[in-house]
Amino acid sequence: MSDSNSPPSGGGGSVHKPICTICFEDLKPIVEDLQTLLICGHVFHELCIQQWLEYCPGGKQPTCPVCKQSCSRQNITRLYFQSTGDSTQLYSSLSPQDPANANAQALVEEVKKLEGKLAVLTLTFENQQLHLKKVDEEVPYMFALF
Numbered sequence: 212m213s214d215s216n217s218p219p220s221g222g223g224g225s226v227h228k229p230i231c232t233i234c235f236e237d238l239k240p241i242v243e244d245l246q247t248l249l250i251c252g253h254v255f256h257e258l259c260i261q262q263w264l265e266y267c268p269g270g271k272q273p274t275c276p277v278c279k280q281s282c283s284r285q286n287i288t289r290l291y292f293q294s295t296g297d298s299t300q301l302y303s304s305l306s307p308q309d310p311a312n313a314n315a316q317a318l319v320e321e322v323k324k325l326e327g328k329l330a331v332l333t334l335t336f337e338n339q340q341l342h343l344k345k346v347d348e349e350v351p352y353m354f355a356l357f
């Protein structure tokens with residue numbers, strides 16, 4: 212019974228697996244909460260898309276991070292995956308006996324979540340900088356009028 216659950220080394224070339232375009236992490240159906248945009252069918256982590264819509268740049272109509280179709284909070288729905296066999300088996304294989312290992316896994320999950328947050332915030336920040344730049348260009352003009 213060897214259950215080697217080694218993480219991807221990164222240099223595996225182009226392996227086709229679903230990822231969340233917001234945080235660029237793998238999408239893991241069943242074990243993760245996933246949501247899809249009804250208008251285009253693109254799938255993201257629940258947390259990622261929620262944050263995306265909340266901090267959507269511009270404050271106007273939010274758009275899909277992938278195809279830029281306009282969407283709203285009403286356009287997303289939770290995905291529920293059915294797995295074959297006993298689902299408790301899946302969870303028990305995911306929670307290692309070693310508490311230290313479990314702790315490490317929790318930390319990895321936490322880091323992933325924070326990375327997703329950071330990506331969204333960076334995007335918002337860049338957008339605001341753009342906006343500031345625009346304001347900067349307008350201010351001297353207004354002073355000239357004064």
Ligand SMILES: [Zn+2]
Binds near residue numbers: 327
């Ligand atoms: Zn994500």
Ligand SMILES: [Zn+2]
Binds near residue numbers: 248252276277280
């Ligand atoms: Zn889309």
